[in-house]
Amino acid sequence: MNILAPYSWIKEYLQTEFTPEDYARQVTLIGNEVEKSFRADVFMGSRVVVGKICEVHPHPNADKLRLVLTEVALGNKQQIVCGGSNLEAGQLVAVAMPDALVSWHGTEEVQLKETEIRGQASFGMICAAEEIGFAKLSSGDQIWDLSQVIPNAVVGTPLAQALDLAGETIFNIEQTTNRPDGMSIVGQAREAYAAMLGEFVDPFAKAPVMPLADAETQDVFSIRVDDQKLCPRYMGTVLEVRVGPSPWWMQRRLLLAGAKPINNVVDVTNYVRLEYGQPLHTFDYLKIAGGSIIVRKAEEGETIVALDGESYTLTPDMLVIADATKPVAIAGVMGGMGSGVTAKTTKIILEAATFDPLSIRSTWRALNLQSDSQILYEKGVSAELPAYGLARAVELLQQIAEGKVVTQVQDVRGQSSVPKTFILRPERVNALIGVALDVEVQTSMLTRLGFALSEAAGEVNAFSVRVPFWRDMDIESDVDLTEEIARLYGYANLPSTLPVGAIPRREPDTLLDREQEIKDLLAGAGWTEIYANSFIDPTDLVKAGFGLDAALAIENPLTEESVMRPTLLPTMLRTLAQNELHPTAERLFELQRVYLPREGDLPEERSMLIVSVMMDCAGEHLFRSIKGVLETLCDHYHVAYELKREEGGKQYHPGRSASVWVGNVRVGTIGEIHPLTHREFGIDRHVALLEIDVPALEPHLKLTPTYSEPSLFPSVYRDLAILVDEAVEYGDVQESMQSVSSLLQDVELFDLYRGTQVPIGKKSLAVHLEFSANKTLTSEEVDVEMKRLVETLTNQFNAIVRE
Numbered sequence: 001m002n003i004l005a006p007y008s009w010i011k012e013y014l015q016t017e018f019t020p021e022d023y024a025r026q027v028t029l030i031g032n033e034v035e036k037s038f039r040a041d042v043f044m045g046s047r048v049v050v051g052k053i054c055e056v057h058p059h060p061n062a063d064k065l066r067l068v069l070t071e072v073a074l075g076n077k078q079q080i081v082c083g084g085s086n087l088e089a090g091q092l093v094a095v096a097m098p099d100a101l102v103s104w105h106g107t108e109e110v111q112l113k114e115t116e117i118r119g120q121a122s123f124g125m126i127c128a129a130e131e132i133g134f135a136k137l138s139s140g141d142q143i144w145d146l147s148q149v150i151p152n153a154v155v156g157t158p159l160a161q162a163l164d165l166a167g168e169t170i171f172n173i174e175q176t177t178n179r180p181d182g183m184s185i186v187g188q189a190r191e192a193y194a195a196m197l198g199e200f201v202d203p204f205a206k207a208p209v210m211p212l213a214d215a216e217t218q219d220v221f222s223i224r225v226d227d228q229k230l231c232p233r234y235m236g237t238v239l240e241v242r243v244g245p246s247p248w249w250m251q252r253r254l255l256l257a258g259a260k261p262i263n264n265v266v267d268v269t270n271y272v273r274l275e276y277g278q279p280l281h282t283f284d285y286l287k288i289a290g291g292s293i294i295v296r297k298a299e300e301g302e303t304i305v306a307l308d309g310e311s312y313t314l315t316p317d318m319l320v321i322a323d324a325t326k327p328v329a330i331a332g333v334m335g336g337m338g339s340g341v342t343a344k345t346t347k348i349i350l351e352a353a354t355f356d357p358l359s360i361r362s363t364w365r366a367l368n369l370q371s372d373s374q375i376l377y378e379k380g381v382s383a384e385l386p387a388y389g390l391a392r393a394v395e396l397l398q399q400i401a402e403g404k405v406v407t408q409v410q411d412v413r414g415q416s417s418v419p420k421t422f423i424l425r426p427e428r429v430n431a432l433i434g435v436a437l438d439v440e441v442q443t444s445m446l447t448r449l450g451f452a453l454s455e456a457a458g459e460v461n462a463f464s465v466r467v468p469f470w471r472d473m474d475i476e477s478d479v480d481l482t483e484e485i486a487r488l489y490g491y492a493n494l495p496s497t498l499p500v501g502a503i504p505r506r507e508p509d510t511l512l513d514r515e516q517e518i519k520d521l522l523a524g525a526g527w528t529e530i531y532a533n534s535f536i537d538p539t540d541l542v543k544a545g546f547g548l549d550a551a552l553a554i555e556n557p558l559t560e561e562s563v564m565r566p567t568l569l570p571t572m573l574r575t576l577a578q579n580e581l582h583p584t585a586e587r588l589f590e591l592q593r594v595y596l597p598r599e600g601d602l603p604e605e606r607s608m609l610i611v612s613v614m615m616d617c618a619g620e621h622l623f624r625s626i627k628g629v630l631e632t633l634c635d636h637y638h639v640a641y642e643l644k645r646e647e648g649g650k651q652y653h654p655g656r657s658a659s660v661w662v663g664n665v666r667v668g669t670i671g672e673i674h675p676l677t678h679r680e681f682g683i684d685r686h687v688a689l690l691e692i693d694v695p696a697l698e699p700h701l702k703l704t705p706t707y708s709e710p711s712l713f714p715s716v717y718r719d720l721a722i723l724v725d726e727a728v729e730y731g732d733v734q735e736s737m738q739s740v741s742s743l744l745q746d747v748e749l750f751d752l753y754r755g756t757q758v759p760i761g762k763k764s765l766a767v768h769l770e771f772s773a774n775k776t777l778t779s780e781e782v783d784v785e786m787k788r789l790v791e792t793l794t795n796q797f798n799a800i801v802r803e
Contacts, residue, residue, distance in 0.1 A: 001177055001375065002035070005188050006256040007169040009275075013189035016198030020169035023197060031487040032182065032191045033174045040168035040256055041160035044132055048102075048159045049073070050146065051095035051126070056087050061118040068126060070095060073156035078123035084143035087126075092146040094127040094159050102131045132159070136260040149248045163252065170256050178474040180379035184277030185257075187470070194448040194488055202450075203276070204470065208391040211237065211405045220291035221349070221407045228414035230319045231295045231331065233383040234353040235390050238285055238407040239397055241265055243345050247400055259372075264401040265341045265348060268393050270372070277470070278352060278381065278389025279373030281321075283328060285347040287339045290324035293349065293410075295331065302327055306334045306369065318363045319355065332360045332377040333369055347406070350393055352386035358556070365558070380473035383417050420467040422478040423456050432479075433486045434495055445488045446481065514698050515607055519591055521636055522629070527611065528584045532571040534593065535561035540570040543680035545650025552597045564595035564603060568610040569651060569689065573673070576614060577681045586614045591694070609668075609692040618686040620752070622672055623656055626688035630660065630670060633692075637701040643670065643731060650674055652689075660692070662700045668692040713776045715745065718786060721766040721802040723758065728797050730765060737769075740792045741785045743777065746770040764802060 007020050016023065024034035052071045059065035059081065066087055068080045072095050080095070096102045096112055102125060104110040112125055129137035129144040137144065146153065146162075153162040160166040175182040182191065186203060193200030221238050225231050243263050245251075250271060251261040259270045269280035285291065298314035304327045305311050314320060314327065321329035328339040332355035341348060360378040364370055390409065397403030424446070426439045443453050443463065450468035457464070467475045474480070486494070523529060537560045538548055544567075551563035565571060568590055579585035589611040595603040613625045634641050643658040646669060657671020673687045724733065734747045751766035758764050769789075771782050793799035 001175045001183060001379075003173050003175055003183050003188070003274075004256065004258040005171045005173055005185060006040070006253060007171065009185050009253055009257070010171075010189050010192065013186055013201045013203070014192050014198045015201070016192065018197050020171075023192065024171060026195050026197055027173075027188075027192055029490050029492060030191065030195045031176075031491075032188070032195075034171045035174050036172040037169055038172075040133070040165045040170055042133060044158070044160035044163075044165060045100065046158050047097040047100035048127070048132060049095050049097065050150070050153045050155055050157045050159055050162050051093050052155045053087060053089050053091045053093060053126075056089055059118060059120060061120070065118065067120060070126065071155050072097065072124070074154075076156070079121055080124055080126055081117040081120055081122035082126045082143065083141060084126060084128070085140075086142040086145060090147070091143075092150065092153055092155075094129075094132055094144050094146060096125045096127050096132070098124055100124065102127060103133065104131065134255055136255055136258070148245060149251070163248070165252070168256065177379060180376050180381065180473065181277055181470040183376060183379075184273075185275045187277055190450065194445065196448075200448075203392070204388060204450075204468075208387040210387065210391060210409045210411075211394040213406055213408050214404045219285070219347075219406055221285075221293075221410065222291065223293045223410040223412045224295070225412045226294065226296040227319065228412075230356045230359045232354050232356075232417075233386055233411070233413035234293070234295055234351070235386045235409060235411045236293055236349055236351050237390070237394070237405055237409045238291075238347060238349055239394065240347050240404040240406055241345070241397060241401040243341060243343050243401065250396075250400065263341065263343065265345070265397065268396045268401070269350075271396060272389050272393045273372060273376070276385065276389050276392060277376060278385045279332070279376050280389055280393055281329060281335050281351040281373070282341050283335070283339045283349040283351070284341055284345045285349050286345075288323045288328065288349060289326070292324045293351070294322045294324070295353075296320060296322055298327060304328075304330060305337045306330060307337055307340055308334065308369070309337065310369075312367050312369065315366070318366070319359055321351070330363065330367070330369070331355055333364050333367070333374045334371045350390065350397070352390040352393070354381045354383045354386060362556075382469040382472050383413060384469035387411075417469070417472070419469065420472055420475060422465050422467070422475070422481060423459065424453070424463040424465045424478065424481050425459075426461060426463075428478075429482045429485055432482050433489070434497075435489065435493075437485065437489065442485050445485050449484060449488075451481075511607065511695060511698050514701055515591055515694060518609060518633065518694070519589075521633065522589045522611065525629075525632055527587045527589045527629075530572075530575055530588050530590045532568075532575065532590060532592070533561060534564055534595065535559075536563060536565045536570055536574075537561050538563045540574055540681075541565075544570040544573060544677060545674075546570070550597070552595055552603050566594050566596055567691075568592065568594060568608050569691065572610050572612055572689065573677070573681045573683065573687070576612060576687060577683050580614070580683060580685060588612045607694040609690075609694055611690040611692075613688045614683075614685050615688075616685055618672060619656070622686055622688045623670075626670060626672075626690050629690050630668075637703070638705045639697070639700050639702070641667075645729075646671060651677055656688075660690075662697065665696055665700075666693075667697040667700075711772050711774070713772065713774065715770050715772040716777050716779075716782045718769045718771070718782065719766065720769055720786070720789070721751070721764060722793055722797075722799040723762050723764055723802060724793075724797050724799050726761050726763055728763075733765060733793065733797065733799075734767075736792055736796055737789050740788055741771070743771045743773050743781075743785050744769060744789070745772050766802075 024037050028034050054071055055069040057067045059067055065081055065083050068082050069077055070080050071077050098112050098114045100112050114123055126143050150162050181187040219238055223234055223236055225234050243265055246261055246264040246267040250267055254261050257274045261267050265282055273279050297316050298318045298320045300316055302314045303311055319331040320327040321331050329335040355377050357378045357380045364374050426442050430436050452466040453463045456462040550566045553563050591609045593605045594608050597603050611629045615622050642661045646657040646659045652671040653674050659666055660668040660670055669691045737747055748768040750768055753764040790801055
């Protein structure tokens with residue numbers, strides 16, 4: 001998580017004289033890393049000034065352009081060609097003079113010069129907001145009308161000075177995900193105070209003062225929470241307001257912190273979220289049926305149009321904010337369009353609440369809907385913070401929106417939270433971090449972070465530490481207190497000690513060694529290794545022809561990839577579908593673990609190898625290509641394998657697949673992917689796969705060949721070519737020949753032919769035959785064996801010998 005924090009806003013809560021550079025360096029050293037700092041006036045040098053439009057005339061040569069006579073300094077009027085659709089005489093505008101640097105339409109940096117546009121002289125440029133660094137204020141083809149922002153600005157004043165941006169520094173600070181308190185200006189100021197960079201003005205030092213109704217009212221307002229586990233606290237009150245633009249000081253801070261100003265009411269909620277870390281929401285009171293706020297589970301099939309304009313269908317496991325008739329917000333995620341604050345709103349309900357982080361996370365992931373509030377809520381917001389946020393928001397609404405509280409604050413909460421307490425043992429802290437820190441130093445560090453310390457009862461040199469409410473999500477044990485002390489001391493200051501002793505030796509792991517060798521072998525043969533997630537989308541598992549019961553489901557999935565893969569096949573097919581046109585995708589492999597469910601136990605983790613070949617053509621050429629991988633692997637490890645017909649299954653083509661056997665052990669599957677599976681994954685080309693169960697194959701792998709003493713007598717070699725039906729498989733032919741002749745030692749297929757010289761429906765098989773015995777064979781003895789082979793092939797396969 002990252003937060004944009006203007007230094008001037010931090011200094012409202014931190015009395016410091018540190019320069020921005022020194023500040024960034026020091027807070028980074030305590031783990032509050034400033035990734036980047038930049039000036040707010042980067043596009044507002046002295047050449048960008050406040051101008052005033054005096055006259056607007058049509059451009060004689062362009063319908064969409066105007067000739068704008070603009071006063072750029074007192075008494076200095078210049079003609080500027082501009083295409084803004086909202087140009088009016090009397091407007092105050094941002095004028096970029098010649099030589100100024102601007103962001104052209106918010107994208108490309110351009111240095112201006114005096115020029116002619118369509119035959120008319122143009123002195124500089126009248127800027128839109130995004131062209132001088134305020135992309136959040138982008139308004140299409142309109143220029144930035146400063147009349148409502150700085151109406152009293154003097155013409156010719158540098159814009160950065162007029163907007164109070166000169167010298168402003170913004171920090172882009174990375175915050176760890178378990179520290180939502182650091183995602184606020186107050187939290188950043190507290191971290192700087194802990195780093196001893198100044199004195200901290202703590203808005204949480206005293207209990208918040210709840211606003212009282214300004215007058216008697218007849219307005220009906222009530223809050224009901226049906227599930228206090230999912231909503232530990234919900235606060236609200238009703239205010240009369242006057243909706244309009246926020247003053248520039250508030251817009252300025254919101255813009256610098258990365259938020260877009262909307263109107264004064266909505267801006268206050270964003271301001272408090274950024275300042276205190278408490279998300280808020282406002283409803284138009286007159287759009288809330290019955291004046292009732294009901295926090296409940298959604299009903300099956302309920303829908304809501306959110307503030308992003310999209311309609312969402314809700315499910316019963318989602319928490320909603322509803323009125324008497326309908327949902328008006330998705331709790332902790334986003335408000336509804338129908339109850340939102342508009343320019344016509346005169347009365348609002350102000351909400352401050354906390355929600356269960358897991359509920360928020362599961363809801364936004366199911367809806368694929370994110371917001372700034374959701375990001376905080378899913379990390380955890382303390383049930384003590386809403387009161388501070390509500391009080392601060394009312395204060396600001398009274399200040400900038402003529403806010404008037406017309407009902408008493410409603411506060412519905414479950415069991416009051418009890419602060420966490422842990423024991424700090426300074427000697428143990430020193431032992432853990434390897435530095436001897438005085439007790440006073442340790443206690444002072446924790447005190448500056450907001451922890452309350454007292455002597456621990458029944459222990460010597462120990463303290464009872466009460467965790468402040470803004471840290472109740474991440475401080476879980478006394479070790480976390482040690483970590484806080486270590487980071488404030490500075491990890492860079494901890495002593496470095498080189499390890500001593502003998503280098504540990506890894507115990508031999510044959511399977512792991514073979515896995516690495518196989519990866520090296522395939523990579524060296526031209527295959528590309530892929531690294532995929534162990535989690536997969538269950539829809540891919542179904543598309544590949546597997547049942548969901550074959551996979552172990554994850555209880556709290558973070559994405560659609562919600563099951564652990566029991567096979568590598570769906571991942572490979574998804575990878576091929578996403579990279580089909582990439583040349584390296586034609587030959588891929590992966591060797592990783594799969595996870596096979598076991599009843600009442602952790603899944604079995606098993607190493608599997610999958611190799612793919614992708615081509616434009618199907619059939620024998622594709623099969624032989626993937627079979628070549630199997631031969632390469634088995635030849636390298638001196639393994640004799642056998643292919644057997646593979647029947648059934650959606651994954652593989654029924655006539656172009658086989659199981660791989662070594663002895664009586666099945667070690668894998670080879671074949672072309674079924675056309676239906678191709679279609680399910682959207683793959684247009686043809687794919688063949690080899691799957692190997694590595695633990696099943698590993699016992700048969702040999703790094704050195706087995707020696708067999710050669711025969712003392714020479715072998716006799718013959719060739720034989722036969723015509724057989726297309727349906728006859730070569731494996732059956734080979735097995736038949738080897739079973740007939742005891743002298744036949746080897747059969748090797750060297751040619752498979754279909755063509756003009758072979759009848760339709762036939763194919764030609766040509767093989768090398770090797771005969772040997774414990775004597776020198778005569779030609780006549782080999783002729784007898786050849787005759788027996790031919791007769792067998794003729795009888796079993798209707799084979800015809802080719803001359």
